[in-house]
Amino acid sequence: MTLPWLVADIGGTNARFGLVTEPGGRPEAVAVLAGAEHDGLPGAVAAYLADHAGGVRPGAACVAIAGPVEGDRYRLTNAGWTGSVRDLGIPDAWLLNDFEALAMSLPYLDGEDLAALGGPDPGDGVKAVLGPGTGLGVGGLAPSAGGWVPIPGEGGHVTAPVLDERDHEIVRALRADGLDHVVAEHLLSGPGLSRLHRGLALVHGTDAPRLPAAEIVARMDDTLCAETVEVFCAMLGTFAGNVALTLGARGGVYLGGGVLPRIVERVRSSDFRRRFEATPTLNDYLSGIATTLIVAPQPALVGAAAWLDQRLSDMEYA
DSSP, X not given: OOSOEEEEEEOSSEEEEEEEXXXXXXXXXXXXXXXXXXXXXXXXXXXXXXXXSTTOOOSEEEEEESSOEETTEEEOTTSOOEEEGGGGOOSEEEEEEHHHHHXXXXXXXXXXXXXXXXXXXXXXXXXXXXXXXXXXXXXXXXEETTEEEEEOOOGGXXXXXXXXXXXXXXXXXXXXXXXXSOBHHHHSSHHHHHHHHHHHHHHHTOOOOOOOHHHHHHOTTSHHHXXXXXXXXXXXXXXXXXXXXXXXXXXXXXXXXXXXXXGHHHHHTSSHHHHHHOOTTXXXXXXXXXXXXXXXXXXXXXXXXXXXXHHHHHHHHO
């Protein structure tokens, strides 16, 4: 297959691109474009190739999308882009869900790419990955005779993972404030941090200003902001435990997304791991599963490159 290959990770806020110049290689010429500055995926790809890749014409592409994928068609969950990957005009182009791509990166991350959050070393079995960013993504990775098989999902839209009385009070307050059905993504995402802050203010009867996620995590001297991050980490632990049980992720649970790398030590010192293991019957099962934070800068591009390399190798020897 003609090189280079294009890899992309398209989120609700940013579109990330890179080029693979040799089989098995990591992405090069990586650039991050603001999605709002482009009217769709073809325009963003054209801008990247012209402005950051010397105008090359890729022979193949793997595009990871933050939203449902059906064949060659995509729809961004938290932005307005829809269409077909065929519109890119690249001879061999495929779509993945963004967390399929992130899952594919897991066997290729090590050392400074990762930060341990508790439990034993990751095993070799099924792996799970989840992450709060603009939304809340979930995926999995299963070993197979031919390599690795990514498992897509929309687990961020399950009902909110409430456990203790404070969790329930927050959800009740948000429902009374107009949010009829509170799902996990409503609380465990960048916008979710702001919503949690609002919910806690309502529970405490405090007239607090509405703050963006970046300001909440930067204001740990503020009692309400500190409690918001504490609740966020605890709920994330429950959610991660649910994902681990659902997928049987004995190979480890990995956390990605744009929020957590900013607060690594806060997650480590929080109730995250206790809540991860808290289940009435299988806490021993969960205590044997590693939880690890991905801190590599563009892991989904690494995963898209690995998926593309595996796919093209399979085609070559078919």
